Amino acid sequence: MGGAELGQIFVNAVLLSGILALVALGFSLVWGIMNIVNLAHGAFIVLGAYITFFLHELLGVDPFLSIPVAMLALFTLGWIVQRGLINQVIKAPLLATFLLTFGLELLIVNLINYFFKADLRSVTTPYSGTGFTLGPVRIPYIRLGALGVSLVLVAALAWFLKSSRTGRAIRATGMDIDAARLTGVKVATIYAATFAIGAGMAGAAGSLLSMIVPFDPTLGGAYTQRAFAICVLGGLGNVANVVIGAAIYAFVDVFVGARLPSLSRAVTFAILVLLLILRPQGIAGKSV
């Protein structure tokens, strides 16, 4: 690999890390706080992508401006889904919530398919694909913008969890649900808020992905898997871990992809499994 190529690959990995961090952010929050592996996370991402697509296609809204709309819509949906459904089984064993969210994913994806068809869509703006060159390395504006949006949202969530009253209650509930109740936390509400924030972040990730990859209703599954892997790599517990996990995943994916594209997924998963065995608490996580 030449230096220029290495530089470009490095930049690609950095740009990918940002998006993947956002993809995994909500997933990690829901898993860490509620101990739910939300397999419907990918479906939420897809919904975000469709919202951005239709706002752009029908109303001409700039895709970046549609991000708040997608977040709000998914936040609302997340709240409803949590209160109406997830909350009913939240104390059931692992397998139950796993399969419940799988059923939900099946349902949402199929409904999207039914209403919007399996056609591939992409959001193409006049600035799509444009960018600037830094030495031999090319940086596309959209990808850079996506990185920026991801970082802003990651930082915003970190701030929210750290410094707001609700954020603190979310963290407290994740650590000790009964003790949280004893400080007056309405756990059902906090769980709904947590899940809704997770869904909202998925919506934002979907908006960004719609500008970057052509998508159809089945886009999400691959990203749920990635989010899962990122959480394992980084460990649960805080926002920084998600960023670390996403960066590791992105660098492995991009570098393996450059050398062994046909085996990239196998290698990534092999590394993941190996890591699980050697460091079950994640690379960044601390053992408790």
Next chain:
Amino acid sequence: MGFLALLALLLALPKLVSSYKLLTYTRFLILALMAQGWNFIGGYTGYAAFGNVAYFGIGAYTTGLLMIGKWHVPFFPALAAGALLSACVAILLGLPILRLKGHYFAIATLGVAEALAQVADNWDSLTDGSTGIDLPIKSEGEFFYYTALGFVILGLLATWAFARSKIGYGCVAIREDQDAARMLGINTTLYKGIAYAISAVFAAIAGGITAYQNVHVTPGDFFKIDYTLQMIIATIIGGVGSVAGPVLGAAVYQLLSTYIWGRFIELHPTVLGFIIIFFIVFLPRGLMTVIGRRRKSGERPFKASDLLANVRAHRVT
């Protein structure tokens, strides 16, 4: 009596139905076989294995590759070889990954299955990669039906014996409390490994039969996560950790999916999603809790209100 009648009906079935219907029944039996296998590790031992399709694929490829190529091994020895290889792989992989718990075990098994699928996809010299291999053609549908039926009956007997055996008790103890199990003198590593290997054998047999029946075997079709999910869903519908639950669940799943498939062509995944949600929310321990209750002394029969009680038990306020 009911059981003998059912057995007679099952044995006579190929004479009673069209050969396509028979294919549907064979598929039900194959799903039952996979679910029976999953029940050992997921049901009795309590480890949420999400990668059992890997053994389905290994079974299919081993059976297939031995039957074609230079060896031309007959079907049953090839099937046995597939089952054996699967068991070995399960033990080798199981040693490290069975140390993981909960979600982490689930993702590790999922990861192993994905990685194996990719290996099959790229090992051109052995598997012919994504192109796939074609087995010898055998057109007698009864053969596959009876083979699958035989294995399912064997599976029922094996499950029944397992549940009453020391290994069964050991596995259940591991499911309930791993520390307690160790203190009771149970070699947890060994027993988890055994349960995992048994589940791999069942999946491999199912894979081998399916391969011979479908003829064309590709990584895309035989390493699909859908199979893993189907076996789990079937087990849950029937009743996790019960002898007949997986078979019952597979029957219901196959029946529902055939029915839904015919009635809601475009929306059948939605309906399937609803069914999964229904079972998880209202009947998390499966149909066996509805129909199997009276068999245990001291238990009251199932009431409709228990459906709501199941919800209340797991809700958070």
Next chain:
Amino acid sequence: MSALPVPPPRISEKPILVATGITKKFGGLAAVDRVDLSILSGEILGVLGPNGAGKTTFVNCMTGLDKPTAGSIVFDGQDITKTPSYRIGHLGMARTFQVVKPLRQLTVRENVATGAMFGARGRERSAAQARAYADEVLDRVHLADLRDRAATELTIPDLKRLELAKALAMDPRLLFLDEVMAGLNQSEIEKAMELILSINRSGVTIFVIEHVMKAIMGISDRLVVLHYGRKIAEGLPKEIVESPAVIEAYLGERFAQRAQAAGVEGALFVPSGEFRKAPPAAAAQALLEVKGLSSGYGEVQILRDVSLEVKEKEIVALIGANGAGKTTLLWTISRLLQPMAGSVRFAGVDITAARPDEIVAAGVVHVPQGRRLFAGLTVKENLMQGVYLRRDTAKIASDLERVYALLPRLAERADQLAGRLSGGEQQMCAIGRGLMSRPRLLIIDELSLGLAPLVVDSLLALITQINEEGTTVLLVEQDVQVALEHAHRGYVLETGRIVQTGPAAELLDDPGIRQAYLGL
């Protein structure tokens, strides 16, 4: 090692187990610290020590569940320091767990049969024979009637018996019993003592950890005392009770002081007038009224028809053995548990149907057992979580200052993670978190648990101060003496019922209570 003067013939001089220099560290903290211990073949060795002394960790090390950081264990001439835990059972050791670990979805008989299958003689038995043997064992522990029940449906005392039955079914030569009597009532304790003695007389060496003093004094051939992970005394029961070091460690500093003043014999009976409190004026309003409360977990009922009253500005002590239902009562008041029957009124308002957050909003603040801090939050964040429901943001800053003033250690550690605090600091933080909620009624569950006497004293002073400033307190304490000395009135809870109530001073002088809780 202090040997028995004239050992009964069932006890041999040869130890069945020799532990040398056992140390177990968690993080930097040594839960067990260089303990040497021999268990003689045939004896019943009792182990004493306050909560957190490292007793359970020691048993975990002996049975392979925890690997000791240092030290060696020899069982019957064989080094088992590195033996995997499942092999321990095959060698002839078995244990019960303090926090019971039944195989929940199995029946009682299946639970016991599992032990019979994998224990020392498991190999000789087929699965069917093991089931048959399980029935024999169940007869022995008086659980035969319940053999077909699922373990989930048992009550706590039955679960303790099941724990014992599982261990017995393993045909052990050495049996570790970890608080099998906690939560049993008097007659049940007596039956349990008989049972343990009969097991021992059938040739099983027994290592028993027990809080019920009367029981452990009654059955042990020898006693060992652990404190902060160290072995501080070993000897005959009589010697141990008289040892000032033991009294100090186990019963608290004040006892030790008094013991020195009054001579060992009388120490435990000295009335300590200086700590007595007069009940507040009888006319005071009832702040909390509990009437006919029943409650429990799932199908298991723990509390039966409990009535209790806390008046404005009072400190009320709720005492009772482990497992008597004290925590269950508090959880039901805070609505972490749903009552099955009865009512709870607070400040004249019926709060039986309220949600936990509404209870907190009304001014009932519960400092739970084990502190239950948010380990990943800083001390300050923990305190601030206490103001979660408050809307008077202007006063929060001054309240935080007040808590820091009351508990200066918290101010020093404000930015540390709560999980890194010492036990005493954690309790301070938990109380501080409670105070930040501006309670009218502060409920504290096990204030002194696992804390050094000095720390307990300062916390008690704090409670008294808070109370004098106007906060009503409901105090649950394992240390009966401590609780009754600082309370105005007391309630005694036994197997889910209130069995006695009155002014704290009267209860303190009641010989029945002394006997039940101090075992003397």
Next chain:
Amino acid sequence: MKRTAMVSLLALALALGAFPVAAEDTISFGAAVSLTGKTAKEGEYTRDGYNFAVDTVNAQGGIAVAGKKYKIAVKYYDDESKSERTAQLIEKLINEDKVTFILGPYGSAPSGTAAPICEKYKIPMIEANGSAESIFSKGYKYTFAVLSPAKLYLKGVIDLVMSRDKTVKTVAVLGENEPFSKEVASGAADYAKEKGLQVVYQELYPTGTQDVSALLTRIKGMNPDVVLGAGHLQDSLLIVKQAKDLGVSPKAMGFSVGPSSPEFRENLKGNADYIFGSTQWTEALKYNGDDPWKTPKGYAEAFRAKNPKYNVIPYQVAESSAAVIAFCRAIEKAGTLDPTKVRDAIAALDFMTFYGQIKFDSRGINIYKPMAIEQLQPDGKKYTVFPAAVAEKEALYPMPAWDKRK
């Protein structure tokens, strides 16, 4: 109670559904195409192509077999774009619906699954949408494909570029790891080498890849003259998008699948310009066949008249119609509905159609019909630019660099 429940469940299962037998004087065909899922769109093209040909033949009185006229009917099932479903559905069509002949599914993977089933029951299948030669390498006697094989897909792009530019030296090929695309990729690479070009990059990526920037970055470093992509629509879109992102600007870019579909421009807008796409058929081609429509143009007009929603006719429609026409011709030639005899008649076919020559080699694959190349041009239209003899317009070459465009 448990047993009773199981018995009743099975009895219920037994009672499920019985299908009507086809009416007299009708030849029943069966097809399992993807109407939902990943390839729903292509499956729809396939079905519409079959239906259009069937309606046309029926409108002209049907097929004459030994002096008797038969109408044709097609029974469809949806394989949900899952190839293992295809196997079950072909079994169902043959055993339960008792169809006489099979029309192929959409795609190489399901065609590969269907072939052994047809072989098992000795029912001839003519498929129009599975061009991987691996389907035909197993020695099956009952499967035929009217379309050109996968390895020829990108040959035209190489020929076209070399005819316009003698300085072309290097080619990069990237493909999806699935049977069809794998053959397209290796076929293209082999042909390029044969022509004296240097293949500087040749890699496969897994199906469902969401990011090819790693591959494109490597390609960029090698700066090839031509970039060829062998995948499906989604991959082609992704490659173009990310090529622009990364500034990969070869002189020509060509894809096996994608550019011929209207969604290609809908998704990429102006970025689709100058891209070459291979196609089995376009209406600009100049064949003169022995079938109801004679020429591509005639076919296109007739088809649009019946299916006004189609603006541009995808080649999948035409090749599917051609499969039906081939069947009709073979049945008439055989003079019987006996599957084995019809099979022999299919093997012996050699005739010209609006779709091109239909003739099968010994494996059952149509190697006699050439592929055509289309190009999307900046006027927003798509033109057939190769072979030169049938070109509508001259190809625009070279492709301007991304940042040199307006």
